[in-house]
Amino acid sequence: MPLSEYNVESIRSRIASGEESLRDTVNRSLDAAERLNEKLNAFLEIDRKGALARAEELSANQQAGESGLPLAGVPLAVKDNICVRGLQASCGSRILGPYHPPYSATVVERLQAAGAVVVGKTNLDEFAMGSSNENSAFGVVRNPWDTERVPGGSSGGSAAAVAAGIVPVALGSETGGSVRQPAALCGIVGLKPTYGRLSRYGLVAFASSLDHISIFGRNVRDVAEVLQVAAGRDPLDATSADVDVPDYKAALTTDIKGVRIGVPRALLSEGLDADVSERIEAAIEAYRELGAEVIDIELPHAKYCIAVYYVIATAEASSNLARFDGVRYGFRAEEAKNLREMYRRTRDEGFGAEVKRRIMLGTFVLSSGYYDAYYRKAQQVRTLLKIDFEHAFGVCDAILTPTTPTPAFLIGEKVDDPLSMYLNDIYTCTANLVGVPGISVPCGLSKDGLPVGLQLMSRHWDEAGLLNLAHAYESKHPLLERPRVSALSDSTS
Amino acid sequence: MKDGWETIIGLEIHAQLSTESKIFCGCSTRFGDEPNANTCPVCLGLPGSLPVLNRRVVELGARAALALGLQINERSIFARKNYFYPDLPKGYQISQYDQPFSERGELEIMTAERDEGGHPKEWRPFRIRITRLHLEEDAGKNVHEGLPDVDRYSYIDLNRAGTPLAEIVTEPDFRSSWEAYDYVNYVRRALQWVGASEADMEKGNLRCEANVSVRRIGDEKFGTKVELKNLNSVRFMQRAIEYEIERQINLIESGGRVVQETRLWDERAQETRPMRSKEEAHDYRYFPEPDLPPLVVTGEFIETVRATMPELPGARLRRFVDEYKLSHSDASLLTSERALADYYERAVKASPNARAAANWVRSELLRELEAANLSAEASPVSPEELGRLLHTVEEGKINAKQAKDVLVEMFKTGKSADAVIQERGLVQMSDEGEIDRIVDEVITANPKQLEQYRAGKEALFGFFVGQVMKASKGKANPKIVNERLKAKLSQ
Ligand SMILES: [Zn+2]
Numbered sequence: 006m007p008l009s010e011y012n013v014e015s016i017r018s019r020i021a022s023g024e025e026s027l028r029d030t031v032n033r034s035l036d037a038a039e040r041l042n043e044k045l046n047a048f049l050e051i052d053r054k055g056a057l058a059r060a061e062e063l064s065a066n067q068q069a070g071e072s073g074l075p076l077a078g079v080p081l082a083v084k085d086n087i088c089v090r091g092l093q094a095s096c097g098s099r100i101l102g103p104y105h106p107p108y109s110a111t112v113v114e115r116l117q118a119a120g121a122v123v124v125g126k127t128n129l130d131e132f133a134m135g136s137s138n139e140n141s142a143f144g145v146v147r148n149p150w151d152t153e154r155v156p157g158g159s160s161g162g163s164a165a166a167v168a169a170g171i172v173p174v175a176l177g178s179e180t181g182g183s184v185r186q187p188a189a190l191c192g193i194v195g196l197k198p199t200y201g202r203l204s205r206y207g208l209v210a211f212a213s214s215l216d217h218i219s220i221f222g223r224n225v226r227d228v229a230e231v232l233q234v235a236a237g238r239d240p241l242d243a244t245s246a247d248v249d250v251p252d253y254k255a256a257l258t259t260d261i262k263g264v265r266i267g268v269p270r271a272l273l274s275e276g277l278d279a280d281v282s283e284r285i286e287a288a289i290e291a292y293r294e295l296g297a298e299v300i301d302i303e304l305p306h307a308k309y310c311i312a313v314y315y316v317i318a319t320a321e322a323s324s325n326l327a328r329f330d331g332v333r334y335g336f337r338a339e340e341a342k343n344l345r346e347m348y349r350r351t352r353d354e355g356f357g358a359e360v361k362r363r364i365m366l367g368t369f370v371l372s373s374g375y376y377d378a379y380y381r382k383a384q385q386v387r388t389l390l391k392i393d394f395e396h397a398f399g400v401c402d403a404i405l406t407p408t409t410p411t412p413a414f415l416i417g418e419k420v421d422d423p424l425s426m427y428l429n430d431i432y433t434c435t436a437n438l439v440g441v442p443g444i445s446v447p448c449g450l451s452k453d454g455l456p457v458g459l460q461l462m463s464r465h466w467d468e469a470g471l472l473n474l475a476h477a478y479e480s481k482h483p484l485l486e487r488p489r490v491s492a493l494s495d496s497t498s
Numbered sequence: 499m500k501d502g503w504e505t506i507i508g509l510e511i512h513a514q515l516s517t518e519s520k521i522f523c524g525c526s527t528r529f530g531d532e533p534n535a536n537t538c539p540v541c542l543g544l545p546g547s548l549p550v551l552n553r554r555v556v557e558l559g560a561r562a563a564l565a566l567g568l569q570i571n572e573r574s575i576f577a578r579k580n581y582f583y584p585d586l587p588k589g590y591q592i593s594q595y596d597q598p599f600s601e602r603g604e605l606e607i608m609t610a611e612r613d614e615g616g617h618p619k620e621w622r623p624f625r626i627r628i629t630r631l632h633l634e635e636d637a638g639k640n641v642h643e644g645l646p647d648v649d650r651y652s653y654i655d656l657n658r659a660g661t662p663l664a665e666i667v668t669e670p671d672f673r674s675s676w677e678a679y680d681y682v683n684y685v686r687r688a689l690q691w692v693g694a695s696e697a698d699m700e701k702g703n704l705r706c707e708a709n710v711s712v713r714r715i716g717d718e719k720f721g722t723k724v725e726l727k728n729l730n731s732v733r734f735m736q737r738a739i740e741y742e743i744e745r746q747i748n749l750i751e752s753g754g755r756v757v758q759e760t761r762l763w764d765e766r767a768q769e770t771r772p773m774r775s776k777e778e779a780h781d782y783r784y785f786p787e788p789d790l791p792p793l794v795v796t797g798e799f800i801e802t803v804r805a806t807m808p809e810l811p812g813a814r815l816r817r818f819v820d821e822y823k824l825s826h827s828d829a830s831l832l833t834s835e836r837a838l839a840d841y842y843e844r845a846v847k848a849s850p851n852a853r854a855a856a857n858w859v860r861s862e863l864l865r866e867l868e869a870a871n872l873s874a875e876a877s878p879v880s881p882e883e884l885g886r887l888l889h890t891v892e893e894g895k896i897n898a899k900q901a902k903d904v905l906v907e908m909f910k911t912g913k914s915a916d917a918v919i920q921e922r923g924l925v926q927m928s929d930e931g932e933i934d935r936i937v938d939e940v941i942t943a944n945p946k947q948l949e950q951y952r953a954g955k956e957a958l959f960g961f962f963v964g965q966v967m968k969a970s971k972g973k974a975n976p977k978i979v980n981e982r983l984k985a986k987l988s989q
Pocket of ligand 1: 520523524537538539540660
């Protein structure tokens with residue numbers, strides 16, 4: 006099968022027509038994961054035994070004439086900060102040691118019940134803190150387009166696995182762009198749904214008010230299919246919303262005539278890579294041609310988003326990561342003389358540098374005497390940002406920006422410059438702060454042959470409109486180039 | 499207390515709300531199970547788990563707040579209180595901070611100073627302002643006893659982690675240890691009364707801390723306050739406060755200075771001691787809990803709760819005094835527990851008069867209940883049967899002394915008053931013809947005594963009464979016996 010045809014729909018039809026058995030589909034994905042891991046380091050755990058057992062079970066059900074599950078036999082990779090019963094959950098950190106959660110995330114359970122087969126857990130920046138995957142305790146993930154470059158982060162493993170055709174779809178998580186950014190850098194689709202659309206139960210928390218389970222796919226339709234199964238209220242997550250889940254596939258009409266797309270021009274000047282800028286302008290033109298109306302909008306407070314993000318995210322993280330104390334599970338430092346020393350050494354030896362930096366930042370901004378100046382102030386600006394978006398969505402249906410300021414950068418290029426690293430999230434983190442859905446779609450390559458991502462955001466709960474808008478562009482301007490490292494050749498195999 | 503000094507006391511009570519399951523997960527709150535038997539990913543604080551508020555906690559919290567006269571906020575916020583301790587699985591406690599569940603309560607209770615023997619001197623009404631009642635989760639506990647290698651290991655039992663608590667904080671309104679004592683007792687009773695908490699200090703489902711300071715009368719500034727902990731009963735708390743007042747006054751009078759600290763009450767040594775651990779001042783870094791939406795309580799919900807609330811103990815006490823003409827101390831005793839008050843009111847309905855019912859419940863019935871260690875609800879003698887017994891006394895069928903024995907028998911066997919009276923043949927003989935016959939027999943059988951009596955030895959009247967009662971096996975109605983004997987002896 007050519008890489009360009011590797012997607013949920015083709016897998017389903019091949020299994021249905023008997024062209025490839027369900028077992029072989031899963032097996033091929035496992036083989037690819039194992040084979041390419043040396044090059045990409047995308048997986049931290051590959052579950053050959055479990056995945057094949059599940060494939061057998063699904064085949065048996067199929068042969069017994071059970072009605073077809075929507076994702077039967079679809080290989081799925083899951084970021085290693087999302088719990089899957091029976092598999093590890095390292096969060097890319099040493100501090101969790103050999104931790105195996107006794108339960109699965111709600112979203113994973115729903116996808117498994119729909120027939121998806123988890124082939125493994127993917128690499129990530131430690132506790133999802135990072136934009137390059139260089140903060141993983143288990144080594145950097147490499148970008149399939151250029152293995153000298155980062156795949157983006159923090160969900161770099163899942164992005165690389167999808168980009169290389171190891172799996173058609175994967176779960177990641179977002180706190181400030183950790184799915185859309187690597188999707189852009191790896192030339193695939195990444196969707197962050199509305200806050201509350203997907204249950205967070207079983208996603209190891211980084212910053213609870215910003216965390217979202219998010220979806221990678223090789224095309225918009227696959228992302229819509231995964232969203233369809235995973236979405237909906239979960240009684241185990243008090244922040245998951247009781248909002249109707251529409252038929253997302255049916256919404257993919259490609260008809261976007263009259264849709265108004267707002268472009269925050271002020272954000273598209275400073276620090277934006279020329280190639281990216283060029284691709285984005287081309288995409289804007291493409292939308293005009295598709296019948297959309299493109300207008301200029303303003304998001305006056307968007308320029309504060311990185312500052313606000315790093316106050317709120319680190320504050321919540323400092324509290325969320327307190328449970329990793331060596332008492333109940335995971336890593337515990339040896340030979341501490343007393344409780345205080347056990348805590349100190351466990352956390353000192355167990356956490357990596359970036360995680361410690363953020364815990365300290367977050368502890369500081371919540372400290373008595375600083376709370377008002379930082380945390381409260383950040384929350385106030387967050388409210389202003391929400392108002393900006395409300396105003397914007399009063400005049401347009403979607404907001405268009407680049408997903409990232411630059412294409413994939415070189416491994417090691419930004420490790421010593423956290424601020425420039427943080428700027429990777431400048432276009433994405435507003436959606437996390439405001440809670441609106443955002444998607445990154447490939448919009449061509451840079452002159453160096455690296456993928457560029459186009460970001461679209463829509464109103465709360467309007468994933469249907471957002472997906473259709475992305476789908477319309479993708480249908481007209483598919484990314485036909487392929488990464489250097491891939492599980493599938495273009496000749497029929 | 500020494501003249502010229504004033505004491506300022508504020509109290510914090512933690513009461514466990516009597517829910518079946520924990521505040522943020524479905525685990526049981528049962529006490530005494532195997533360590534860590536009642537746990538799940540949520541209350542163990544496993545990575546990825548999330549809290550979901552138990553609605554029953556809101557309902558019981560509302561009952562508690564209404565019972566204590568607090569205003570329930572339409573919108574309250576859960577907040578994280580961050581600190582490290584092994585019994586705290588998440589590294590933070592989910593509590594409430596600047597927007598609590600309920601605020602601004604005011605309560606009027608009765609209080610009295612006590613004499614040397616602990617007897618109340620003079621009851622007087624007393625008002626307390628309650629700052630807030632908020633909802634939070636309890637921590638687990640560290641176990642250091644009865645397990646292998648305790649010299650090298652600490653053990654943790656998280657069964658209690660996530661148990662719902664109401665924290666009730668007062669303004670510094672108490673001026674004596676007895677006021678504090680009467681307040682805590684009132685709160686305990688009120689919480690039990692409305693079914694919000696078992697409020698049993700021995701079981702640890704009601705815990706109390708006191709902030710105590712002293713100042714010279716006339717001083718405007720409060721003295722430095724000391725926090726007292728390890729107050730395992732209301733009486734311990736009262737003694738600890740008393741000790742602490744004296745300690746602080748002596749300290750200041752001898753030129754010393756009170757330091758702000760936490761002290762633990764040592765009941766055996768009868769003194770407070772500074773907490774040993776060199777705990778640094780905590781910065782709990784409170785911030786709104788992002789995993790839980792704001793708690794919204796509608797007026798409608800509050801009204802529904804209010805409609806199912808029983809009459810509160812204070813109001814009921816006042817009504818008992820007014821309606822049944824009871825003394826304050828009788829009414830107070832009868833309203834000490836809701837079940838007892840309910841029992842009493844049912845007995846009143848079945849009895850000839852309310853005060854007699856009060857006497858019988860307060861003395862005879864309570865004695866039996868206490869001896870059998872039973873609550874009023876579990877009394878083998880129903881209030882209706884007690885009423886029936888009192889009617890037989892009122893009607894003169896049996897006398898009070900007999901009735902007391904009958905009650906004991908009823909309590910023991912669960913039989914009705916009539917059945918016991920019948921069985922024991924206790925029904926009084928009130929038939930005048932029958933009594934006349936016995937009187938005649940007795941007079942005929944004792945001619946010598948008759949002669950002496952008629953000669954003026956009137957003291958012999960008692961002898962004749964005794965003989966008649968004996969002949970009737972005690973059943974003769976003494977009133978009729980008296981009448982008939984008088985008549986016959988003087989013929
Ligand atoms: Zn639990």
